[in-house]
Amino acid sequence: MTSPDVEKRAKPTTIDLGGRVLPLNLKTNARARRMTLKIEPGGHAVSLTVPPGLARHEVEGFLRRHHDWLLERMSRFEGHESHIADGGTVKIFGVPHTIRHSGNLRGITEARNEPDGMVLRVSGPAESIGRRVADYLKKEARREITDRVKAHAAASGKSYVSISFKDTRSRWGSCSSVGNLNFSWRIAMAPLFVVDYLAAHEVAHLSEMNHGPRFWALCERLCPRTPEARKWLKNEGSFLHAVRFDAPLA
Numbered sequence: 001m002t003s004p005d006v007e008k009r010a011k012p013t014t015i016d017l018g019g020r021v022l023p024l025n026l027k028t029n030a031r032a033r034r035m036t037l038k039i040e041p042g043g044h045a046v047s048l049t050v051p052p053g054l055a056r057h058e059v060e061g062f063l064r065r066h067h068d069w070l071l072e073r074m075s076r077f078e079g080h081e082s083h084i085a086d087g088g089t090v091k092i093f094g095v096p097h098t099i100r101h102s103g104n105l106r107g108i109t110e111a112r113n114e115p116d117g118m119v120l121r122v123s124g125p126a127e128s129i130g131r132r133v134a135d136y137l138k139k140e141a142r143r144e145i146t147d148r149v150k151a152h153a154a155a156s157g158k159s160y161v162s163i164s165f166k167d168t169r170s171r172w173g174s175c176s177s178v179g180n181l182n183f184s185w186r187i188a189m190a191p192l193f194v195v196d197y198l199a200a201h202e203v204a205h206l207s208e209m210n211h212g213p214r215f216w217a218l219c220e221r222l223c224p225r226t227p228e229a230r231k232w233l234k235n236e237g238s239f240l241h242a243v244r245f246d247a248p249l250a
Contacts, residue, residue: 012024012056015063015070017074018074026049027047030051030052032052035049035059039238042243048063082242082244083245084129084133085099086099090137091189093140093189093190093195097118097119098117100121103123130244131245133245137186138188141185144195145183148195149163155222156203156204156206159206160180160203161180164183165185166182172187174202175206179206181203189240190233193225193232196223196229
């Protein structure tokens with residue numbers, strides 16, 4: 001819930017971090033007792049949650065005091081931020097593929113093992129490369145996740161209602177109380193053992209709608225590499241959001 005008073009008095013909309021201007025998403029939370037700051041997944045924006053009634057100078061002072069912290073956090077994204085383009089690289093299940101635009105207006109997007117390494121061949125207009133690569137990743141995510149969900153559901157004796165895919169930012173997957181499973185298609189860029197863990201995680205929620213000891217025991221039974229995959233997502237997951245599929249500005 002956002003306070004109109006704070007909207008007028010205390011909401012800068014951007015923040016300058018060493019010459020890089022990022023959107024600043026300021027949110028007022030009536031239950032907040034202090035200001036909390038975080039980098040959005042992918043490093044594309046900064047979020048600040050504040051208690052109601054703060055003056056603008058308090059918000060700006062807080063941001064000044066944490067400027068160096070933000071710079072250090074943003075430095076972690078160096079080398080991970082990229083636009084999908086001809087000649088660039090995209091990871092498919094953790095394996096780097098060089099993107100090569102075929103120049104043909106018609107044709108499929110396909111991964112190939114060529115003499116100089118793994119390649120993702122993309123047809124269509126040059127300005128649609130990002131969209132076509134994203135569509136390929138969505139298709140691969142659906143294929144791999146669906147197969148693994150079916151296997152884990154059978155192993156746990158549970159059934160699900162549906163599987164859907166979105167470009168979610170706050171979580172990699174979710175399971176509704178009626179058995180609808182939702183996943184981020186960006187997981188198609190992660191290693192396969194991480195994909196398997198994510199499928200197992202959401203299937204485990206069909207039995208345990210919590211994160212208690214029984215849930216984690218089931219999760220590890222379905223996917224023995226659960227601890228390793230959780231660590232990978234914690235350390236590397238945000239970088240998957242740093243990959244941009246929109247056409248870069250000329």
